[in-house]
Amino acid sequence: MALSSCEKREFIYYEYDGTVITRVNRDAESYFYYGRYNENSSALPDEYIRAEYAGFDGIMNAYLVFEKGRKVRFVEMYDYFEQIGNSPGLYLFEYKENADFIKWHDSIAGDYDNSVFIYNVTDTERLVNQRNNSKVAVEYPKQAKR
Secondary structure, three states, X not given: OOOOOOOOOEEEEEXXXXXXXXXXXXXXXXXXXXXXXXXXXXXXXXXXXXXXXXOOOOOOEEEEEEOHHHOEEEEEEEOEEEEEOOOOOEEEEOOOOHHHHHHHHHHHOOOOEOEEEEEOOHXXXXXXXXXXXXXXXXXXXXXXXX
16 A cells, blocks of 8 residues: 555554554544554555545544454454455454444453554544553654644
8 A cells, every 4th residue: 555655644553562553544544554664664565454434424443452473453343444455463353243342342341451442533542541441552643633
């Protein structure tokens, strides 16, 4: 996936136990890559998860769950997600039954530990993760918050 260098991009990093996921925000889309990349990286990988949240009521709402074996499960919730390519460590996951998602979500409430809530509004994302004691380190851009 080649993103033009003249586009405004915002890089966010999620790290747990040495595994890093890079999130690149561009307008009403976010791209998630396994590994650490920045605007100086020569190219971003061809394998990624794309989230699209355009429109009046568009939001991005998901979780990253850092698993053993350096795998990261991307639990999708609201809006449009698409896995491009076959990443060796990052995969898209959707609970087929809402009851199963609720059971999982309730099991981590207050203790996200190796999980991190992902949201298009980073102030809300920070607050939810802080309240639920996520141990995933998140590095946000130094510029103004979204």
